[in-house]
Amino acid sequence: MGFVLLRYWCRLICLIGLLFCHEATYSQGLIQRIETVLATDQWLQPGDRLQVRVQAQPGCQATFLGGKPLVELDPRLAKSQRGVYQGTYIVQPGDTLHDRAITVTVMAPDSTLATATTSNKIRFLNPNEPQLAVTKGSLAYLNYGLGEDRLGGAKLGYLDSLVVLHLTGRVGNLYRVQLAATQTAWVPQEVIRLLPPGGFVPTSLTGSWSVYGDSLYDYVQVPLDARLPYRSQLLTEPTRLVVDVFGATSNTNWITQRDGLQALGDVHYEQLEPDVFRLVLNLKHEQAWGYRIDYKGNTLVIRVKRPPAKLQLRGLTVAVDAGHGGTNVGATGSTGAREKDITLAIAQRLRQDLISRGARVLMTRETETTVDNGDRVLLLRRLNPDLLVSIHVNSTGSPSVQGTSTYYRYLAFRPLSVALYEAMRRTGLKGFGNVGSFNFGLNGPTEYPNALVETAFISNAEDEKRLIDPQFQQQIAEQLTKGVEEFLRRTRQKGVGGWLSKKAAEQ
Ligand SMILES: [Zn+2]
Structure with missing residues (x-):
């Protein structure tokens, strides 16, 4: 509450003018502003950085998380402002913090003390209790990072529903997904449902593939033990569809290619990393006509569309x-x-x-x-x-x-x-x-x-x-x-x- 008042004051004072700002605020309190960077609710896991920034009276000593120091920036690094303090803390195994605001303590040279807390909340995740979620709805997707503009964040790809995701962080309404040991993505809150604690991070061995065509499409089916996340790319020269399945390790001992294939050429796989299984589906036609990836139960089904039989407007x-x-x-x-x-x-x-x-x-x-x-x-x-x-x-x-x-x-x-x-x-x-x-x-x-x-x-x-x-x-x-x-x-x-x-x- 006091902090809200302080912010109100600061805005008022800044209206009066920057020159008076420091003087006037000094009479009100030492701290003018406190925020985490990024300034939103966050979940952090061991190894992640908690970053805190404070605007306060210059020349003070500032600490957070019960004694960890913030450093007062040279004004040249702070848009010519004095009294900007920053601190970084790497979350350690065993740290606990459950959706709490971060408190900063500032001590002036005359030993006057002031504290302020962030308006957003921070959680330190315990890796021994993995947080899982499943995708929901018909248009779930992953983003590469935290970017946002009028088109939304850059999308890594779409996912079927009920795909199990291992969440290892959160920034505002985006959750970080651990796709593989070295790969992450971000998923928006509105396309997932959080699962209760106690679940295992999903992994799977891959079964043997079935590659076949029906009267409309060509298909590749890969049995898995769980609905794992995936990403895909339709590439050219040569035309091919590349699908990475995260958390999957090969136990594919054969690939049966049945009669009736029209769009699929050679298909094979590689184990890109211990937990990244890559399907490479070469396509017969130079112009690819699209595909769709779904799960049937826990079997990954890749449906490849054939080019229209007659490549002409009539009948298209x-x-x-x-x-x-x-x-x-x-x-x-x-x-x-x-x-x-x-x-x-x-x-x-x-x-x-x-x-x-x-x-x-x-x-x-x-x-x-x-x-x-x-x-x-x-x-x-x-x-x-x-x-x-x-x-x-x-x-x-x-x-x-x-x-x-x-x-x-x-x-x-x-x-x-x-x-x-x-x-x-x-x-x-x-x-x-x-x-x-x-x-x-x-x-x-x-x-x-x-x-x-x-x-x-x-x-x-x-x-x-x-x-x-x-x-x-x-x-x-x-x-x-x-x-x-x-x-x-x-x-x-x-x-x-x-x-x-x-x-x-x-x-
Ligand atoms: Zn338009």
Whole structure:
């Protein structure tokens, strides 16, 4: 309570002016501010660093955790501020702290004492009682680190539900996941359920694989003892799907490759680290068409999508996503034009154009409605399109920036975004570029090739004028259709190319 008052005072004083700040605060107390770095609730395990920063009267002695010293920084290291103290403590085995605030004691040269506590709470984890959790929901995912921006943290990948995770730390609403001895990731609170104490950190030997195809897909099945976390990458040159399973050690003594495989070429594995098992699935077609990873019981099932039999628009199922809608207006132009209206208008024209070429079209929205991006991804998962084009309108603070751009997340899906980009450039729009590793929800699905088209900048007067012109919208729609056709044509040319042709070249 006293600390709250102190902060209030400090804000008031800082309004009066920095010169008076030190003097006035001195009369109120020694400590102006205390925080942990990062300044949020944390779980730390032995070996982790607890970092504390205090703003107090210069020239004092400051301690935390019952006597551990904080060092007063040279003002050159503290944005010219005096009286900034910092301390680091490495959590030791056996340390206990259960969701407690951190208290700092400051002693002035005249021996006056003051204490203050952080508003956030810290827990020291006991590694002898591993904290486990399971993933929940249909869109659980892991992040690489603690980053955040309008697209969210950079995603390492999606996980099925009920995957068991070993949590070894927490920063705010993100939990650190120990994937393997040397690998960690972060998982948001909302996609996990904490398990009660007493569980074992999951590990598994891998069983022998079954590799087979049915009338629609090729599959790889790997029996495990538990639903372990995994990550995957769809790579090119040669085209292959690489899946790492964490906590798994090989006892795969054979890999049965049955008849009927169409997309899978050679498959094998390597034990990358004692607790990282890597599946390498070579794909027959140079253009990969996507995949999905699920658990059936505790068996890991990798389902590989085959390229459409006829690589032509006729008979192809194309998903068209009109960005935003309803309460989600998107960007707005200087004339008042709204992104949600423009994307819908272009999407409807694109649908018409695709249908006229014999394609089946699935729309994520057909009207002026609010549809959450997560719901769009789940809808598309159910509808299972052959490919997806998501339509948006770009915007930036600099009105001179203009042009069209396309976006992909996974390297293997880049060719679709390149073909769409080239098509969009033919409308006469300037080129803003082709952007990869794009952490956008509708670029997230691995199940089918997908691309985001940021048609043009609504924040640029010239681009906006074109975006709201029905004739130009029609031109965009027609070019996007041509872009999809060009992608199909190029894929046809590559044919059963990547892995097989490289095998042939080697012989
Ligand atoms: Zn948008």
